[in-house]
Amino acid sequence: METPVASCPVSRPVKFTNTTTLWGSTKVVTHDRLFGVDKVPGIIKNDCITVIIDVTLFEEPETVRVSETTNKQSPAIYEAFLQRQLQMLCSEQHRQAADFTLYSNDGNDFHVNRFFLMAHSPFFAALLTGDSPEKRQAKYEFPDLDGNSVEIMLGYLYGSYVDKIHSGNAEKVLDMADKYQVTGLRVVCEKAMAENINAGNVVEYQVLARQKNLDVLMNAAFQFIANYQSVHSKGSK
Structure with missing residues (x-):
């Protein structure tokens, strides 16, 4: 008949304070509890100790993006301003x-x-x-x-x-x-x-991007090639 394993005190979560970090449990396991005393068995059995850990996984917190409050009329006002400039550009005045x-x-x-x-x-x-x-x-x-x-x-x-x-x-x-x-x-x-970007111009755009230091165009070309190869490699299987 197997000797029952005595329960171990449950560890508290790690505590953090402004000045001190406490790692592990604030309680301890005594020598008698580990090896037993009199007829009470200890935690250690056959020179082994069984540790049971409960692990809780939390999802990543949702990121909330906070943007400045803008006047809803601003885009319309800006567009009207541009239109007035363009009208003036084409006018006799x-x-x-x-x-x-x-x-x-x-x-x-x-x-x-x-x-x-x-x-x-x-x-x-x-x-x-x-x-x-x-x-x-x-x-x-x-x-x-x-x-x-x-x-x-x-x-x-x-x-x-x-x-x-x-x-x-x-x-x-x-x-x-x-x-x-x-x-x-x-x-x-x-x-x-x-x-x-398409299959017909991606090489030309890569060359142009390298010549004129166009990082956005170069990254777009690499992304197109990667996606193209991924799609066609799946299709060939």
């Missing part, structure tokens, strides 16, 4: 108030305020703060941009026309953004290409 003219290589002219050029482009900021012929003549002739490209650039500077940038022209607009140092426009182009 803007033409009269503009202080600078851009000429595309196909003969189109664009009347703008040099403030917008200088605010978004270090290229134009340097051009229009130094003693340059362009500053004195209040004009700049693009040797490499057609009217559509200049319109896209100005649309971005005035806060819209982003929807005119797509995978079909993003690479061309990206070259323009790089040359004339319009950093924000570069980001828009990279996003447009990253969202339209």
